[in-house]
Amino acid sequence: METGDTDRRLPEMTATDSASATSQPSVRSMSMRPSALLVYTILIAGVLAVALLAATIGAAGIPLPRLAAALGLNIGHADPALLARDQLVLWSIRIPRIAIAGMIGGLLALSGAIMQGLFRNPLADPALVGVSSGGAFAAACAIVISDSAWGASFRFLQLELLPVAAFAGSLLTTTILYKIASREGRTSVAIFLLAGLAIAAIANAGIGLLVFVADDRQLRDITFWLLGSLSGATWPKAGMVAPVALLALLTIPLIARGLDVLVLGEAEAFHTGVDVERLKKISIVMISAMTGVAVSICGVIGFVGIVVPHLLRIVIGPGHRLLLPASVCLGAILLILADTIARTFAAPAEVPIGILTAAIGAPFFLFILLRQRALIGS
Secondary structure (H helix, E strand, O other): OHHHHHHHHHHHHHHHHHHHHHOHHHHHHHHOOOOHHHHHHHHHHHHHHHHHHHHHOOOOOOOHHHHHHHOOOOHHHOOHHHHHHHHHHHHHHHHHHHHHHHHHHHHHHHHHHHHHHHHOOOOOOOOOOOHHHHHHHHHHHHHHHHOOOOOHHHHHHHHHHHHHHHHHHHHHHHHHHHHHHEEOOEEOHHHHHHHHHHHHHHHHHHHHHHHHHOOHHHHHHHHHHHHOOOOOOOHHHHHHHHHHHHHHHHHHHHHHHHHHHHOOOHHHHHHOOOOHHHHHHHHHHHHHHHHHHHHHHHOOOOOHHHHHHHHHHHHHOOOHHHHHHHHHHHHHHHHHHHHHHHHHOOOOOOOOHHHHHHHHHHHHHHHHHHHHHHHHHO
């Protein structure tokens, strides 16, 4: 009885956050929020700045004058041999890696923002509640099966099989999670988190079983998914991520208003004209697609989806029309920076990028929990 009452109060508590604007501090904080144009300008400039920084830093450093020559500018002042080397590094290795890092960072941050709005739960994150683990388990199954004698007949489809398997695993995990956590049009936050932990444990147990039966080559590939890395970034893989990223951007205007209204509850959202079931289906499919393609390319990268939306809500507020596109930009910035650190911190070796995002995100997650406890206590 108490659990149900608590669950019913959660949307109201969230909705009244905006109502508390009648108090003087809230009015002051809202008036100090930057405009949408300023936010987009800063974020887009930030994406370009970190991409430029990542292009110049690495085991084969390319200073800015040589970078301009490698990009086709001021070629007459460059040494031909050095120019050929810089162009090879830049166009074959560094630019596709930067592009994939930016797109995947944006997709992970966007999936976290959508999941938090859909479940009305500020702690929702695809990696935290097992969606990424489900995608990784499906991808690990594809690795082991396609590399076995039984899967030899369709081994030529391995490049296409991995994202499809990861998407299917993420979709199945998200659907199961939603079915378990929702009852009579309401979503229980406690059941949502506990079910996510249980699903993640089941997926990790499956991955452990695959690790046990895998050979050395399969074991290396599975370890890649568990730790997360962008070392295998190529143009074909960037081409696999790009359609999902474009579709995600086109979907934002379709769901932003619905997520804003959904914070009041499903019944209230329905009475304001929002097709709640359609909103759920679009959101679940998009979360699964974005998480699945991210897992299929670079493995499990956690905490991007929980860190980025929270940082932006502090600055720009909870409105999804601005929050969702801004999450894409800030997620891209965060992952490009993390990948740059990962490949330069212990050069020539690479630190798995999943370790870096966890090292940053886990303390932030604890900070959110302590802040929530302080708000409840007050």
